[in-house]
Amino acid sequence: GAVVSQHPSWVICKSGTSVKIECRSLDFQATTMFWYRQFPKQSLMLMATSNEGSKATYEQGVEKDKFLINHASLTLSTLTVTSAHPEDSSFYICSARFGRTVHYGYTFGSGTRLTVV
């Protein structure tokens, strides 16, 4: 149980265009989801916390107007990279918190490889 599906698994886009990444909780309701970014050979960096029905909370240094997060339902959060540039090329990973358990209740998606050309 507690599976998070992330789509697409990889995407190539042209510089200046926008890209939307979806994160779905398949068998549970996720009131809170998290978005991470990972550059090659680096660790995961938390970008923002997405709360269902409210505005996302962004980590310091993350541009909220560039990385739009929408968490309109209990099973779906989306991250839109607006006006993408080559430096936005990265591995984006979502995570969802589920249930009342605070220990086991974090599951991660399989990630989206974004390449901006």
Add this chain to the structure above:
Amino acid sequence: DAKTTQPPSMDCAEGRAANLPCNHSTISGNEYVYWYRQIHSQGPQYIIHGLKNNETNEMASLIITEDRKSSTLILPHATLRDTAVYYCIVRVATGNQFYFGTGTSLTVIP
């Protein structure tokens, strides 16, 4: 911010135990130690967590020192599929976000 220190890389022979250390000298009394691993180009996978007692599950064992300033993740019989980056994270049980440190890149050698 990450509050843990791990060696950047380790090697382990296949079939042998892999012991991955983690220092968390500033850990608070209400913070748990979590271990996740990330196989190349995949999302992190939960391994184990603990507060102060040693813990064991089907994947690994977690040994936490008495002063809780460090811990060791033990993979009892490492296989090639255990090659991954292992992250040690400390967090309060009721906390929200996970902040990842640099992790340890474990390579299991045939």
